[in-house]
Amino acid sequence: MATIQELQQHIRTSINQAFPEPEAGSIAQLVLEHVLQKDRLQLRLDKSAEVQPAQQEAVEQMILRLQQQEPVQYVLGTAHFYGLNLLVDDRVLIPRPETEELVDLVLKEHQGQKGLNVLDICTGSGCIPLALQANMPSAKVYGLEVSEGALEVARANAAKYDLPVEWLQADIFAPVPGIAAGSLDIIISNPPYVLEEEKELMRENVLQYEPHLALFVPNADPLKFYRRITDVALELLKKDGRLYFEINERYSQQVRKLLQEAGFAQVRVVEDLFGKARMVTASR
Structure with missing residues (x-):
């Protein structure tokens, strides 16, 4: 032996x-x-x-x-994310460290606040809403996802940690079900933002194993998810509610401009630990 x-x-x-x-x-x-x-x-x-x-x-x-070249997280069936050891397989994107930074930003900006209503859009494995729920136990947290397979993984992760996130299966380009207008304090999203033309720059094992639905947007319309989620935020956020995006660093200024033109205030581009523009936050 x-x-x-x-x-x-x-x-x-x-x-x-x-x-x-x-x-x-x-x-x-x-x-x-x-x-x-x-x-x-x-x-x-x-x-x-x-x-x-x-x-x-x-x-x-x-x-x-x-x-x-299968990613080790899929081989092990788990990925670490913000203190949680989440179940993952090829139905969901592997959670990334920069998304932990997005969660951390939300938690720091809402520290001590109780009873918040929070929606995560394009939820995948559920990493964002589960990390928020684990650290904001009084919050009502929703996770919206179009893929039933991804939601099965998210539900399994919620069950593992006994976290009461409410899951919504819907296409974000359709009306959001079950949430009243002007009722949310926070909307957060890490939507697909990698351009089709950027495939050649990506590692082969990402292209081969991770779900393309969660990764890519058309070259001709890189901000399609951001435009739609901005419209949803205008409808569902309370006055002074907050919107948080993870972004492709190439489009930080375009996302900032999109939010400003939509009427959002306090629009701010936030750099990650490596100095890259990877997050945008704004106030309704």
Whole structure:
């Protein structure tokens, strides 16, 4: 039987063509934490311990998938997001760190406020509304999504953490069901914003495995979701309600202009930790 240290090196070597270092090392760490149910420190302290045959076989099956460049989050079936360990599969986009920054912005700007009504549009795995609900327990939080498959994942995540988010299956380009006009304090959205022409710049495993419905917009109409969600926000937000977008950095000024022309106040482009314009916020 292999030791933990030997198995870690075996994973790194086996997936190196699909995921060069240092990514291979990070993935090996995640795989072992998941299969052995040990954290980073425990793995280091127990590096000479032998791995059970069933656990080694589970790792070998994961290696086969990783060698096909399948994202490790899909292989493990989980992704970490703002303190939650969410279920994910190829029906949903893998939550990104910049979306955690969007959640953090909302929580900081509404710290201490009770009884807020919040809608997340294009909810996917439910990462945004679930993180908000977990940190704003008195809020009424909705998650809207067109894909039934994605909503199945979101519901499973809500059940895992016993979070009372209300899920709405609807196309955002149709009327939003079940929410009264002028009733929301916050609308937040990370809609599709990657241009079709940007596919050639993306990693092959993203294109091959992640749902294109959640990623791409036509080259000729990159702001189609932002225009529609802006109209929805004008209808559903209360006076002084807040709108939060994650954006394609190429279109930060266009989104700002769109909101200003729609009559929103306090329109602000917010940079992420890497200094990229990735969020826009505005007040009704």
